[in-house]
Amino acid sequence: MMKYIPILDWGKSYNRDALTNDLIAAVIVTIMLIPQSLAYALLAGLPPEAGLYASIAPIILYAIFGTSRALAVGPVAVVSLMTAAAIGNIAETGTMGYALAALTLAAMSGAILLLMGVFKLGFLANFLSHPVIAGFITASGIIIAASQLKHILGIDASGHNLFDIVVSLVTHLPETNPVTLTIGVLATGFLFWVRKGLKPALRKMGLGPRMADVLTKAGPVVAVMATTFAVWGLDLAGSGVRIVGAVPQSLPPLTMPDFSPGLLKELLIPAILISVIGFVESISVAQTLAAKRRQRVNPDQELIGLGAANIGAAFTGGYPVTGGFARSVVNYDAGAETPAAGAFTAVGLAIAALALTPLVYFLPNATLAATIIVAVLSLVDFKILLTSWDYSKADFIAVLATILLTLGLGVEVGVSAGVILSIGLFLFRTSRPHIAEVGLVPNTQHFRNINRHQVITDPAVLTIRIDESLYFANARYLEDYVFGRVVSVCEIKHVIMMCSAINEIDLSALESLEAINHRLHEMGIKLHLSEVKGPVMDRLKQGHFLEDLSGRVFLSQYEAMEQLSSLDSFHPLTRTRKQVK
Structure with missing residues (x-):
């Protein structure tokens, strides 16, 4: 009462x-x-x-x-x-x-x-x-x-x-x-x-x-x-x-x-x-x-x-x-x-x-x-x-x-x-979500932005972290980002989406993920997901996206890199960029 x-x-x-x-x-x-x-x-x-x-x-x-x-x-x-x-x-x-x-x-x-x-x-x-x-x-x-x-x-x-x-x-x-x-x-x-x-x-x-x-x-x-x-x-x-x-x-x-x-x-x-x-x-x-x-x-x-x-x-x-x-x-x-x-x-x-x-x-x-x-x-x-x-x-x-x-x-x-x-402010900010390309911090199992930290990456594996829930206003932005990134680098064989910051995926965003998966598959690139939250996974299981997914869903980003990277102990490639997003 x-x-x-x-x-x-x-x-x-x-x-x-x-x-x-x-x-x-x-x-x-x-x-x-x-x-x-x-x-x-x-x-x-x-x-x-x-x-x-x-x-x-x-x-x-x-x-x-x-x-x-x-x-x-x-x-x-x-x-x-x-x-x-x-x-x-x-x-x-x-x-x-x-x-x-x-x-x-x-x-x-x-x-x-x-x-x-x-x-x-x-x-x-x-x-x-x-x-x-x-x-x-x-x-x-x-x-x-x-x-x-x-x-x-x-x-x-x-x-x-x-x-x-x-x-x-x-x-x-x-x-x-x-x-x-x-x-x-x-x-x-x-x-x-x-x-x-x-x-x-x-x-x-x-x-x-x-x-x-x-x-x-x-x-x-x-x-x-x-x-x-x-x-x-x-x-x-x-x-x-x-x-x-x-x-x-x-x-x-x-x-x-x-x-x-x-x-x-x-x-x-x-x-x-x-x-x-x-x-x-x-x-x-x-x-x-x-x-x-x-x-x-x-x-x-x-x-x-x-x-x-x-x-x-x-x-x-x-x-x-x-x-x-x-x-x-x-x-x-x-x-x-x-x-x-x-x-x-x-x-x-x-x-x-x-x-x-x-x-x-x-x-x-x-x-x-x-x-x-x-x-x-x-x-x-x-x-x-x-x-x-x-x-x-x-x-x-x-x-x-x-x-x-x-x-x-x-x-x-x-x-x-x-x-x-x-x-309008909300739509403007969320329509262009921050997307970070991440790499492994040496001697840890943590992944951070390659533009902010000295990290280990694999040229054959594109690992990105989406720092916003996906919905109709920003779904197309994610598509454009992924396709623009893979087209410029021929060595990429795997794309891993780190989903730790995604709390919701609406129907429009799901259709965008399906489009990304389909086009990457045609290019010979596999799409993988990591660190998907329970409620989001429950929504994904309601459709056929997971059945059609060309790659896998990993519990953690570290497990995904461990399974997909061809590099020995993630040593060869370490790069630092001065640009900060």
Whole structure:
């Protein structure tokens, strides 16, 4: 049961320290989520309270079934926009049909995610390489930070990519509200100082490490309280400072989606897109945050957790949700240790939705923007460009392309580009596997690359080691290599393929091996295999390749050379090449 309900696992070791950290994180995230959820609901074309409803039951369900310790589930900008686009042509904004379509879209997305989890399709996340994920997170952090500048300046601005956001900001810059800018700059500066300087200052004052850590994590709460009281006491809303305002007071209602065949058909494709893009975005954030604490997330179980969260949203007045980048960063940054922080956040949001919303009436949007900016900038990592450039030019190109596409065309294109580039990198690398010609290391039974070591070889025996599994993308490359090598040397009578690094041979590769065997046989050359792994041998036995093999299958490379070489004790030919592959 622990495998499918992770709360049973981490719940066993839950202690007071984790409780304290989770409660602090929940308070901070709750304060941030109230206005953010309202804004995302409006972005989706739904009533403001729908954002709160979509942030309560889904968070609790994810806390039970999810595996990420820091991921915060709820409404996000991308999914909100996709929701509006999906149901905008089906029903008119503000009508009951529009709200029902949103519920149905959430239910369909949840069902799709659950099915993907049941059928173990979480491996799709493996197609996102870590450098590409880092590039996507970096670009997304920049876009989110830039999008929050409008709240710092107190102006209207919009855009789904960095270029549009910057153009909009510059256009409306003359409309900057000085009072709002003052609040935003002071809050941002204070939060940066809290992040870097508060804990050392408290330690110098004599506070213990634990108390200093708690007060440091509560820094954003202080900023929220101070700016809220300032706006209320000085009547700054009358000076144009934008505030959260009034929010309806009620708990999430029980709702029923519309499962009519016509509506399901119209929403199927949007539901699939929202599910896939939401999962990729969520798992990218979850894996990045988990890596920072040397933790792991289970992609298959994440699908189940996100599926349960969306189904919960469908039956409690919400709309499609996923793991949010900004709120997850704030949750992580505030010190959340377990998914219980999400459950506490849901409780806090429920209390706020029922009774506490008047307290955030005067909360300035600039303070919330400052909290998000300080949090997301911590994940902006341009060093990945230097690291990837030094290590692999192909990785560098993938990271740079992901960053540029995300910044220039938006998060959705960036996520899609990341997946495509990761798959492309994999295919590129494995389509040209490293093939080494090997020889015997003197006085041993080990074989090594003739270009790297002084080894003994036999001109009549070509011994090659394939350092990659064989499949459709690289099978032809192996054919070309073998034929190109044997044609240039007339003395070759035997070809031995050392298969110690081959873990899989698909049907296309098997057909290539059959072609190699047939053509070598016509040239009077025998093909042999050595060190074939058990699972690979089992696959080969299912066909007639071994029956038609012109040579033999040897247990070890040394045995093959011992049986096939005509040289006495492998002495005569020793050569060294300076070229290193």
